[in-house]
Amino acid sequence: MSERLFIFDTTLRDGEQVPGCQLNTVEKIQVAKQLEALGVDVIEAGFPVSSPGDFNSVIEISKAVTWPTICALTRAVEKDIDVAADALKYAKHKRIHTGIGTSDYHIQYKFNATREEIIERAVAAVKYARRYVEDVEFYAEDAGRTDNEYLARVVEAVIKAGATVVNIPDTTGYCLPSEYGEKIKYLMEHVDGIDKAIISTHCHNDLGMATANTMAGVLSGARQVEVTINGIGERAGNTSLEEVAMILRCHHNINIDTNINTQKIYPTSRMVSSLMNMPVQPNKAIVGRNAFAHSSGIHQDGVLKNVQTYEIINPKDVGIDDNAIVLTARSGRAALKHRLHILGVEMNQEKLDKVYEDFLKLADKKKDITDDDILVLAGADRNVNHHIKLEYLQVTSGVGVRSVASLGLSISGESFEAAATGNGPVDAAIKAVKKIINRQMTLKEFTIQAISKGSDDVGTVHMQVEYDGQMYYGFGANTDIIAASVEAYIDCINKFRK
Ligand code: KIV
């Protein structure tokens, strides 16, 4: 009988902290339901005290999800814990995740405190959280750089205070796998009462070792892993859920199992990538576009003779179905609805009708409609509440001529027009937008990506615009990449605070 590893998904908390990846409550519920279908044990739904939006999302996710535990993050502060407990009131299974920095860097510079004071604050927070819920997880922030002896004292104290799970984050992604594994082993061997709590890993990927560190922790006795879909998260991200799940699937001899329905991995990855406007790198393990593409002649020959020569995972096991029906202009509403359902997207009839209308328009321009196209269409109404909208755009460009763009914007219902020339069509179009929106804004980053392959493909554009000392993130998707670029630029402007 294999041992059970609990999967704690923090896509909606640590993942959502990534600039430009913010979701609204409806989108968060969609992701939470997909995580439930995927089989995660714990969903970290947010940090309720941080904003009314986060508070509300924890409430709504608690109502929408049935069997996973819903977890809310707090600092070791009573007010945070009060607010988290309130946000969790509808959760069928609830957990408060409280904690404090334990490395000398944090103790000295963040808290200007002593090690003893930190233990006192940690214990007080756990006891306070236990007044509200039975399931309390404690995190020792920057445990990766905390010396093992002191960390063991912290862990022992919080378990005595009632922590049911103790999280050992490598917050800065600093540890080597051997070091992180040793750390967990040290705790398993030196903490009195360690059997009364589950030890959890939480590894960041700053040096590209998040998954290796997580696995080292699991092999040393951790029985919960904190992960995100596609490995998204602060800076270089967190450990990827899909990597840990498939490592355990491929290495039966480890004899540790999760509750993950691996066939839901790919649709979940696509959903998160699409809703968060966060492309997955093509060579990303398990879910990247090239993860199963054998391009060299030697590999192709081997795979044709016997797939096991070069393939350790059957793509179908992670939900990639090469035979999936591709939708075309002849596909009906029912086929679209069915495909959306497979992708984890449910919608009412009114929205389905609108998406179908957009689908037919896209199918007019593009022969085959892929899953990614459908996900972009399903998310297209994200901009309906924008007060600035693109009404029309016309661009002339070519080799040896200066590009000219003329466009119309509607601002809170009123129409404005402008024309400009530029060093290329995007430059001309953005200059025309700037003539109407007369503000000091600077384009800081601009990436264009084709969703799949063909020249008729939908181009997706990500932009970062700096305005008034703040960075704003925008997204656009269109078969016309100039239009997608202008949409992304306008998306940024719509987010300006003033
Ligand atoms: O990386 C980290 O230390 C965290 C904690 C807040 C759990 O995300």
Ligand code: ZN
């Ligand atoms: Zn983290």
